[in-house]
Structure formats: structure tokens, C-alpha cells
Amino acid sequence: MLTTELNQKPEILEAVIVRFVGDSGDGMQLTGTQFSGTSAMFGNDVATFPNYPAEIRAPQGSLYGVSGFQVHIGSVEISTPGDEVDLLVAMNPAGLKTNLHAVKPGHTIIVDIDSFTRKNLDKAHYSANPLEDGSLENYRVIEVAMTTLTKEALKDIEGLDNKSITRTKNMFALGMVYWMYDRTLDHTINFFRNKFKGKPKIIEANIKALNTGCFYAETLELIPNAYTIAPAKMKPGTYRIIMGNTAMAWGLLAASEKTGLQLFLGSYPITPASDILHELAKHKHFGVKALQAEDEIAGISSAIGASFAGNLAITTTSGPGLALKSEALGLAMMIEMPLVVVNVQRGGPSTGLPTKTEQSDLLQAMYGRNGESPVIVIAAGTPANCFDFAYEACRLTLEHMTPVILLSDGYIANGSAPWRIRTVEEMPEIKNHILEEAYDEWHPYDRDDKTLARKWAIPGTPDLEHRVGGLEKNKVTGNVSYVPENHEYMIKIRAEKIRKVQENIPLLKTEFTDEGELLVIGWGGTYGSLHSAVKQMNELGYKNVGYAHFNYLNPLPKNTEDVFQRFKKIVVCELNNGQFATVLRSQFKGFEFEQFNKIQGLPFNNSELTTKFKEMID
């Protein structure tokens, strides 16, 4: 163990990464959420990422039962949950074993020595106790008998069983971390008071454990350093910490309120998209109609029916579910109805890695339907902007009368970050093509000149009776047509309709520099990783590296080629085997698209990116 004198004056740091790990039942998700919430209230920028086993209750102490929660807090802009951690809090040997690799050498590990029993060491496949065999000598290890100390502190609370007492040791750990980073306990104390109203003993126990941990860290001088992280400079406003999936659901709610169209969700549970269904199912008070359907196909089919009847219709899924929805999505495209398909990507193919992240559904989203069936494809970039892109998906589908696939992924869906609260009044206008009454010579396939969107003629409106369907239709009347020239015309106009979306989306921006040696390209949920890696390049003096992030994938922004031309080299970074690079190669000739791909179910880390970028320049 390494102990040094306590610094009375807290050291000031720009950013810190803390990871809490323990058994599935140790309350690590709660601990992490509390730490990030408190830090956000303090004014830090934060990014978090939970990492928990797919098994609901994995065997206690096992390596695959380890649950973790990583928090990155800073006085500077934070765009990812971070790679290597400054502080690891390990509640058991299995947590230490599976997470040690992530700790920066020389940095701190806090362990609960009470859990380092022979039995638990065996379960974690440790032949010798790592606290005793010298294998941790490169780290500052702080050994704390958390279980014993918590029990001692809580012994005077009558009527608490042993299990309830032991369960609060996560708050003891949190108390220590709060003291280390100079945080107040108020946020967490309030949380327990609200959460456990009517259970005063639980409230008392948790608050006591929290306080005890904090005092322990302060008075026993066991902590080598205390740190403080100043508030970050962020755009003024009211903020809250939000998870990507929640932000996604809220963006849809905002679009529904803005348009006055009732929100209909047809969905089937699937990891990691189910939280959107859960969130929307709560909000019946906003008129949300959420149908948990019998399967993925019924999820999208019911949404198509609801759209036909005039609702703002959504279906949510992940990769395998999108595959099942393909035929119905083709129908929605064919009958030119508004529909938002949210695909929270996970590791594929087939069942793949359900709880891990990947960007491998891009080509499925672009091309995964029979026939010539283009749809709009967009992707959210961060947990917080899932709100904006959910709203944007609704805007585009209503203004262009064609389905939109909105891609998210497990990383941003489960990650959380500060979100500056926006009200519906602040959000952009959304037009629609609802036909209020029939006009002379009315036809269901009459098109808007600018967007080529057709009319939305909703059942219940007199004199608009008409039929649509999956068979090819006459270009004006919408009646079934097998005329060869008509079919070709319709194929082309549906493609042209998607191309016209370019006029209604923002231009591609470059960050750090508009021209130079290397253009780093990313899309979707890798925004945080890529942005911070290029930012670091810039800080290291590589001022000739620019970054272009794509949120609009089909169609691509119309200045895309102009941006490409201003750089000597281009590298496309993706969490797949090169799908976006394939799309770019098919659309832009004369450019060499270097690839940087990672397919491990994990996000990029900073060093692998900067190493690649440096290689390409030097």
C-alpha cells in the first residue's frame, strides 16, 4: 500500500475518469449515476457509460457477473466517458481482475478488502491475493475494510437486516470518492430522501454510510491526494443529465407536441432499444399510444397503419429487428407515408453481441430492402443529441413523406451526458402535407414541386377516399399500374425525392481546420471519441488535421465533395468493417478513403485513434 501525506489544499485537475466496479448486486450503476449527477450539479461537464453483464443475475463474485459504471468529469469539454481511468473503485476481486487493465499506471485503486476472501479470489481465478503478491505495485492501492466499517457505522440502526446493511457499502465508497473530489453530499442525500419516502431506516442507513465514507477519507488521511475539478464552461441554460435512449424518446415527444400529431409507437422489446419503448409507454398523458406488438413486423406494420390514419408513427428496434422489418419498410416507402424507424445498433451479425456497441447496420439501413427502395438515413452522434435527431427524423419524414431510419447505437443509447433543456417553442418548425379537403381533380400522388412529397390524405376526410398498396402505382392516380414506362418513372421519382432532401439538411461542417493534410471522417455515435482525438491532435500541434462528422447519411450533404477536396488524405473511422467507406467510394470517385475500423463491441479509444492519425501524417 502506498500512503502519502494528505494534501490540505486540493490539487486542481481538468478532468478525471472514475470507474466503479463490483458484483451485479453491489449497486454500482446507482453509485456511478449519483457521482455523475452530483458533478453535473456542481457544473462539470460529464459523460458516463454503464457496462453490465447480459445475465440478469449472474453468479455472485464471478468474472462475468461484474457490473461497472464509468464517469468522466471535467472543467473542460468532455465528449466521451474516457478510456483509461484515474480512479478505480473495486468492490470485489472479480471487479479488480476485469478492470485493472483500464487503470493508468501510478493511479489509484480503492478496494474493499473484506471481499478479498479465498472464496472470492477463487471465483475471480486469482491463485494468489493480488493485494499481497506485488502485482499491484505500479498503482496506489487504498485498502479499506468497507463492509466491516459500514456494519460498525450502522449497528445502532435498529431493525435493519444484515443484507440491507451490507448493501449500503456502495454509499460508503461513494462518500470516500465525494471527499476525494471535493463534492457535496446533498444531491445524493436528497435522492435517498425522495426515493425511499416511507422507509426512514433505509434513508438513514444510506446517508450514514455515505457520511461515514466521507469522514473516513478525510480523517484517517488514507487518501493520497484530494482533487478538485472546477466547473466547466458550458452554454448557459438549464441542464439535466440524460441518457441517449431517454433523449431519443423525448425528441419524439417534442415533435409530437410541436406538430399536434399524436405519437404512435409500435414496438417489440429488443436490447438495447427497449428503453425507448419503456420511456414512451410512461407518457400517456401526452396522448402517446404505445403498442407492444407480437413481433417486430407487427411493430412496424401497426405504425404504418397509424401513419395512414394520421398519427406521427414510430417503430423502434435494433439490428435483427430491422432485418425483420425490411419488407414493411419497403411498403412504407412505396406508399410514401411518414414513418420513423429508430435502430439502436448493437454488435452483429445475427444475434451478435446484444449488449455491446457497433455501427454495422449502415448498409442494412441504406440498402436492406427488395427492389429500388431508398429511404432517408440519419444518425445521432451523442447521448444528448439523440433528442435533436429524433426531432429531426420526425421533421424529415413529415416534410418529405417518406420513411426515415434513425441510427443510434448501444454506446450513446446507454451513455449519459448533460443536456441543455429545450422547450418545444425553441425547436424548428415542422411542416406536413396533410390534405384538409379535396380540390378539383384531386389525386393521391399529386406531388409538392419542391420536395416531391405526395399528399397525406387521411381517413375520415370526406371525398379523399383512395387506395394505396405495395403494387406499383400510376404516377398520378395511385391506381395499380403495370405500364413499363410508368414503373421506371416511379422508381426514378422516388429516388429523386430522397435526393431533394439535400435542400432541407445542413451542410457538412469541418472542425479544427477547413483544409489541410488529413481529414478524419466519422458518423453517428463515434462523435465524442473522434472529436476528442482530433482535438488532442490539434493540441499536440497537428493543426492540419480536420474532422468532419456525418449525421446525414442518405442523402449526404451536398457540399460533401467540396469538403473532401480540401484535404490531401482522408481516413474513415468506423466501428464496423468499412461500411461508410464503401458508401463513400460508391458516390465519390477520385478520392482515396483510408479506413480505420474497430469491431470489438467497444468504442474507439483515444490513443489508438491518435496513433493512426500520426502514422498517416508522419
Next chain:
Amino acid sequence: MEATTDKKYTFKDFSSDQEVRWCPGCDDYVILRSMQKALPEIGVKRENVVFISGIGCSSRFPYYMNTFGMHGIHGRAPAIATGVKLANPELSVWVITGDGDAMAIGGNHFIHVLRRNVDLNIILFNNEIYGLTKGQFSPTSLVGQKTKSSPYGNTQPPFLPGELAIGSQARFFARIAGNMPKEMTQIFIEAEQFKGTSLVEVLQNCPIFNNGAFDEFTDKAVRTDRQLYVEHGQPMIFGANRDKGLVLNGLKLEVVTIGENGITEEDILVHDAKEEDPTLHQMLARLRFPLVTGVIRSFHDITLEERKDEQNEQVKTDSKFTVTADLFYSGDTYQVI
């Protein structure tokens, strides 16, 4: 729930300008005309009528109705129609499907729509064959039936649509022969008036690929002897001489002759379509002699929309949120200045 109209429609108001393209002699024409006659009698506004179909010969139906319509994808019409009805409960929503569409590729949606009891009407055109793909056996084809895909005879035992439906908690099930337009119109009206999912099985003769499949029950020469057309509250009597009837013998239905063995009309079972317990309805649906037609089951139960409405009202009353801003600013928020 559906708004009614004072406007007097005729069947012509419900005929679209599209040329009907079914094979000559197909019972689909009878169904179309019966529907076009039923709708004016129901009195629903034309703009509130929606037909949703899947894929197959039957599923061309919406193109011929001058109402709102969607020719959907194979097997999914019940799911699409559920979305339509939940989005706007004011609409009169009809699902048009066939035996392959509903019970093979769409089997999952078929059972779940019945379980949920959405207020829809499903017209199942059962011809015991795949017509549009030109003659393969379907999930209602008989064992031994020779078709293009079963040249030595079908080896797959069939579903009985009524049995499957009642097993899936159908609250309304009726069966009608494709050559009885007057009764068919009446059954369509009853189906629409019933609140909940109504399933009407039409025994629809396919003159090309399975001609005469139902002749043993539906041929004019035999039908009064071979079919029992049930009506709620009426004794289950059939036969050209109205002297045959059903009684319960142990756990089985038995055909008896009135006037023989001391049997009088009083002994004959009286049809109770509105009974919650489906046991007898299930037995009637399975019976092959006589083949039971008419409304076999019509048990009133709360619909999915009613259940959802009730819950919505409660949630709205209890909720502190009226606009999204109330939600967005609720709980832990903080200021950045």
C-alpha cells in the same frame, strides 16, 4: 363508436372505378357485392371506412371499394389495421384476408389481434388453396388433397379457422357459405355492429384451383340438409323438413330427429351466441355434420381501445405533466450561467 350518417348511400357509392379482375365465377364477386350492400345499411360515413388487406386473390378487394384502403403485405393486415384503429377509433376498419394470408404467413398477427379484441372486422376468404400463386395447398387444405405442391396428396393436417380463432379468444366468429349473399350481407352488418374483433369465415369457392371444395355443404341441392344456420336464441334445427336438431349427449353434440325416440322441439339445444364460455361454440365450429353457419359466437367483452382509453384518462388525471416542458424540467436540473 363509429359516427353514423344520415346520407343515404347505395351499393354504387361503394364501388370504385377499378375494373374487377377476379376469375369469372369466383365467389369473391359475391363477397364484394354483399359488402357493398352491407355498408349502406350499416350507415357509416364512407370517408370513415377503411379496408386493409394482405396478399392473395382476396387481398385485391380494397381496390374495388370506393373507401379508404391499403393493400398491405403478406399476412400483416391485422397488424396494420390495429394501428389504423388505435390511431383513430372513429373509423370502421375491415381486414380482408385469405386462408394462407391469415393462417400461414400471418398466423401470429391473426391470433394476437383476436386476443387483443381490437374493434375490427376480419373477413377471411377460405378457399382451402393458394390461388394467386396458382394452386399450392394452404393451411386449411385437407389431408390427401392433391395440389401443385402436393402432387401425391397433402400430408399436413389443416386448421379449422373457427377452432383456431376461438382458441385465440375470438369474441365473435361467424361462418357463411360463399353462395349465400343475402345472409352474408346480414352477417357483415352484425360483424360491424359487434364491438370487438369480429371474424367472418367465408367458404369461398375457387373455381380454378379447388372447384367444388365446399359442394358437400353448400350445393343448393344439399345445403338445407347439410348446413345448420344458427341464430341467437333459436333452437338449432336444420334439414329440408326442419326436423333435424342438435342435442348434447355427454360431451358430444348429436344429431337427432324431432318426432323420433320421443324427441320434441323442446329437447333441441337453443343457440346462445352471447355466452362467455366458448366450449359449445368451439364444438359448433368443429362440427362437420351438419356444418354450422351463421353467427356462432358473439360474446361482448371490453375492447383494447376501451381498455386503453380508460387507462389514458386515469393517467391524465393523475399526471402532473401537461406539456413536454413539464417533463423536461422535472426532477434534477441545474443552471449553468
